[in-house]
């Protein structure tokens with residue numbers, strides 16, 4: 001089975017469309033979104049509807065989605081993130097809201113799990129930014145493999161402490177011998193210095209994970225952010241990829 005897995009769309013419809021078109025060319029049987037459909041960008045409702053339109057799609061909730069649904073989740077949000085949530089709140093249709101409300105915090109599949117933040121206390125939206133935080137995550141993983149997002153930085157951690165830079169054209173082999181944590185990066189707001197949208201394809205028969213980076217119309221997405229009256233830095237950072 002080939003799973004298309006991506007995260008952190010953040011209302012960037014141009015990036016999402018580019019990812020879906022590219023991934024359809026690669027081929028997939030299942031689709032998993034790791035959360036943060038909304039926030040930051042100009043098209044929250046369209047992004048939720050686009051993913052929800054795929055019968056094979058499943059998803060978990062992200063911290064921005066949770067903040068939209070529950071204002072008490074906004075307490076640690078900075079003013080820029082809050083502006084994105086208030087904008088999304090005004091524009092999300094009832095169907096999209098119901099879709100987000102129905103999302104679980106983790107999903108279990110045969111041999112792997114999907115979660116927005118760390119598998120350790122996912123409801124606390126813990127970041128995995130360092131090997132120590134990865135170690136904590138491995139302790140709480142009952143499956144050998146987990147796909148996560150949240151940091152917008154694609155990277156692979158393995159249980160024996162090896163951190164692999166996650167680059168296109170360099171598939172990562174995953175086996176059940178040692179636990180592996182795969183951060184799939186971000187569709188709509190990459191923060192690793194590469195402005196292209198990120199997604200992965202996990203082939204459960206080949207035991208491989210491949211990352212893809214896709215160019216999209218950044219100028220259009222950035223112009224829409226400015227037209228919407230969202231903070232200008234949200235447009236700038238799309239170009240910087242950081």
Ligand code: ZN
Nearest residue numbers: 008010036150
């Ligand atoms: Zn995010």
